[in-house]
Amino acid sequence: MDVYLDYQSAKPVDESVLKTMLPYFKQEFGNPSSLHKTGDKATTTLEDARKKVANFINAPNPEDIIFTSGATESNNLALIGGAMRYKRNGNHIITSEIEHISIRNIVKYLQREGFEIDKVPVDQFGKINLEKFKRMIRDETILISIAIASNEIGTIQPIREISKIAQENEILFHTDAIASESSLPIDVHEVPFDMVSLSSNDIYGPKGIGALYLKKGIRVNPVIIGGGQEKGIRSGSYNLHGIVGFGKAAEIMKKEMPSETERLKKYRDKLIENVLETIPNSYLNGHPSERLAHNAHFRFDYIEGESLILDLKEVNIAAATGSACSSKTLEPSHTLISCGLLHEEAHGSLLFTLGRYTKESDIDAVIVKLPKIIRRLRMMSPLTPPDLIKKYNEVKE
Amino acid sequence: MKSTQYTEKVMDHFRNPRNVGVIEDPDGYGKVGNPVCGDLMEIFIKVGKNDENKETIEDIKFRTFGCGSAVATSSMVTEMAMGKTLDEAYKITRNDVADELEGLPPIKMHCSNLAADALKAAIDNYRLGSDSEVEVEGHCKTIDIKVILGLDEFEGKGVYKNVDDLEDFRNKRTLIVDTGEESLELAMKLTEYTGRVILVTPSNKTPGNDDLKQKLKFSDVKILRESELIEVKGTTDVEQVIIHDLDEDERYELFVDSVIILE
Numbered sequence: 001m002d003v004y005l006d007y008q009s010a011k012p013v014d015e016s017v018l019k020t021m022l023p024y025f026k027q028e029f030g031n032p033s034s035l036h037k038t039g040d041k042a043t044t045t046l047e048d049a050r051k052k053v054a055n056f057i058n059a060p061n062p063e064d065i066i067f068t069s070g071a072t073e074s075n076n077l078a079l080i081g082g083a084m085r086y087k088r089n090g091n092h093i094i095t096s097e098i099e100h101i102s103i104r105n106i107v108k109y110l111q112r113e114g115f116e117i118d119k120v121p122v123d124q125f126g127k128i129n130l131e132k133f134k135r136m137i138r139d140e141t142i143l144i145s146i147a148i149a150s151n152e153i154g155t156i157q158p159i160r161e162i163s164k165i166a167q168e169n170e171i172l173f174h175t176d177a178i179a180s181e182s183s184l185p186i187d188v189h190e191v192p193f194d195m196v197s198l199s200s201n202d203i204y205g206p207k208g209i210g211a212l213y214l215k216k217g218i219r220v221n222p223v224i225i226g227g228g229q230e231k232g233i234r235s236g237s238y239n240l241h242g243i244v245g246f247g248k249a250a251e252i253m254k255k256e257m258p259s260e261t262e263r264l265k266k267y268r269d270k271l272i273e274n275v276l277e278t279i280p281n282s283y284l285n286g287h288p289s290e291r292l293a294h295n296a297h298f299r300f301d302y303i304e305g306e307s308l309i310l311d312l313k314e315v316n317i318a319a320a321t322g323s324a325c326s327s328k329t330l331e332p333s334h335t336l337i338s339c340g341l342l343h344e345e346a347h348g349s350l351l352f353t354l355g356r357y358t359k360e361s362d363i364d365a366v367i368v369k370l371p372k373i374i375r376r377l378r379m380m381s382p383l384t385p386p387d388l389i390k391k392y393n394e395v396k397e
Numbered sequence: 398m399k400s401t402q403y404t405e406k407v408m409d410h411f412r413n414p415r416n417v418g419v420i421e422d423p424d425g426y427g428k429v430g431n432p433v434c435g436d437l438m439e440i441f442i443k444v445g446k447n448d449e450n451k452e453t454i455e456d457i458k459f460r461t462f463g464c465g466s467a468v469a470t471s472s473m474v475t476e477m478a479m480g481k482t483l484d485e486a487y488k489i490t491r492n493d494v495a496d497e498l499e500g501l502p503p504i505k506m507h508c509s510n511l512a513a514d515a516l517k518a519a520i521d522n523y524r525l526g527s528d529s530e531v532e533v534e535g536h537c538k539t540i541d542i543k544v545i546l547g548l549d550e551f552e553g554k555g556v557y558k559n560v561d562d563l564e565d566f567r568n569k570r571t572l573i574v575d576t577g578e579e580s581l582e583l584a585m586k587l588t589e590y591t592g593r594v595i596l597v598t599p600s601n602k603t604p605g606n607d608d609l610k611q612k613l614k615f616s617d618v619k620i621l622r623e624s625e626l627i628e629v630k631g632t633t634d635v636e637q638v639i640i641h642d643l644d645e646d647e648r649y650e651l652f653v654d655s656v657i658i659l660e
Contacts, residue, residue, distance in 0.1 A: 306464035344432035382439045382460040
């Protein structure tokens with residue numbers, strides 16, 4: 001049996017989401033922009049899905065939801081569109097040291113375009129340093145983008161405080177909610193977000209569709225220009241089957257989240273407790289308690305992450321690593337380095353992300369198989385200290 | 398190509414590595430790589446003689462910390478070298494190992510294909526009694542300081558080769574080049590005067606000795622690792638610098654008010 005514990009990378013589409021989508025490939029193929037009956041029907045469908053997504057984050061006006069092609073586009077629209085719109089007010093943007101790669105590369109681009117970027121450092125658990133954050137704010141600051149939680153180590157940020165500080169300073173505040181979308185409720189009514197990036201696949205909807213919540217009154221320049229759909233903010237023919245699926249997925253997630261996170265937390269804690277207890281020189285990355293319900297991120301001394309992934313693959317377990325050897329740049333995870341880990345420590349990291357279809361038996365499989373894998377790799381590593389090798393030799397596998 | 402898209406042969410050597418372990422009291426020992434970069438391998442050899450009275454590799458063992466290709470290349474090189482004469486074994490190249498494994502993903506060719514170097518180091522160690530730890534070029538990058546354009550032109554106009562009064566830097570965006578411990582200490586001191594101190598270092602980790610490293614990590618100094626300063630620009634005074642990102646081999650501009658490069 002395959003054990004899939006890499007939900008942060010991709011999620012399957014929920015069965016009832018798929019069913020809802022199917023008619024929109026053939027029978028209900030209309031374009032909401034058309035004026036005939038088929039078009040009108042499509043408009044109703046589109047607006048119904050928009051309401052569902054708005055409801056998911058408690059947005060008061062459905063029209064504040066702008067559909068995009070996914071999380072990356074939403075981030076581009078928020079940051080590039082926002083920076084270009086407000087550049088007359090200043091050229092300074094604040095983000096954090098541990099943002100998702102899409103945010104990192106967007107601000108890198110903006111930096112080349114003349115914007116100044118400051119990244120708020122984090123503590124060893126990956127939490128934003130609020131004092132340093134406050135000190136970074138200047139008169140020229142026009143935009144702040146900080147994710148609700150880390151996609152890698154799962155640490156949850158004090159987002160309410162961060163957004164309040166942004167609001168007090170009258171600075172546009174964007175959050176990338178993707179990592180936490182399936183396990184932390186978002187309430188834009190309660191927390192004063194100006195922009196929120198959302199992804200459909202991260203709540204078990206189809207890939208290729210996402211949204212940007214844009215609070216009433218906030219304007220951004222479009223990054224995709226064309227026929228003027230979505231109030232001219234995001235042109236392009238509507239991906240109606242995707243939008244319908246996203247709406248349904250949002251509806252289900254809103255309902256299921258409390259019980260789902262309760263269950264995942266139980267599994268997560270079981271996994272963390274067992275791994276730390278049974279495997280010597282193993283550590284948890286990220287915050288011990290303020291972490292996403294589906295995230296268990298470990299580090300093991302003396303071994304390297306890609307080897308771990310390959311060995312896990314052999315026993316049909318899917319996981320992820322922040323090791324350099326698995327990346328395109330041969331650089332270890334910037335998030336782990338920002339948390340103060342040494343390069344050699346970051347290489348030995350292993351990330352499990354749980355999801356809707358995770359069973360307790362999946363966790364049990366990891367608990368049984370992982371120690372053996374770690375032992376095999378440590379037995380051939382020149383870094384493993386002799387006393388640990390001796391200990392391994394004394395106990396039978 | 399994915400960095401983990403390995404051939405069946407690589408996977409076989411990764412799953413069932415040949416000749417893993419340690420030779421107690423070896424005739425030759427070689428070690429290459431560095432855990433910071435993510436690869437470290439050791440090779441142990443025992444030397445014997447064949448019928449023609451030529452020195453051969455009678456036994457060979459390895460230990461490796463690293464990714465799939467690091468393990469597989471180590472295993473493969475031991476298999477290739479076993480029983481060969483020292484002269485033959487010495488001729489095994491990184492490419493030979495990769496070919497024998499039916500190829501490696503391009504990104505792994507340079508970083509995780511050090512086994513042939515480890516073998517050479519072990520043979521050298523036996524023959525010459527040389528240092529068995531070898532620095533391998535192109536692995537973790539080593540950088541030579543090149544000529545920085547505009548440095549002399551802007552001296553006294555934002556470029557400092559020595560620092561007398563830290564007050565000069567109050568609230569200035571200051572870039573400081575890592576020229577050793579003195580520059581690291583200065584960078585940290587400067588954070589009391591300005592919130593924007595950028596340290597440029599060619600190293601891929603936080604520079605300095607353990608104590609400095611720790612302090613730097615928790616200081617407000619922004620560190621640009623694996624980077625070098627190439628040019629200082631401005632109209633009359635320093636306005637911006639060009640930084641070379643050594644990792645991505647990319648150049649970009651940074652706006653700064655002053656540049657410190659201690660002599």
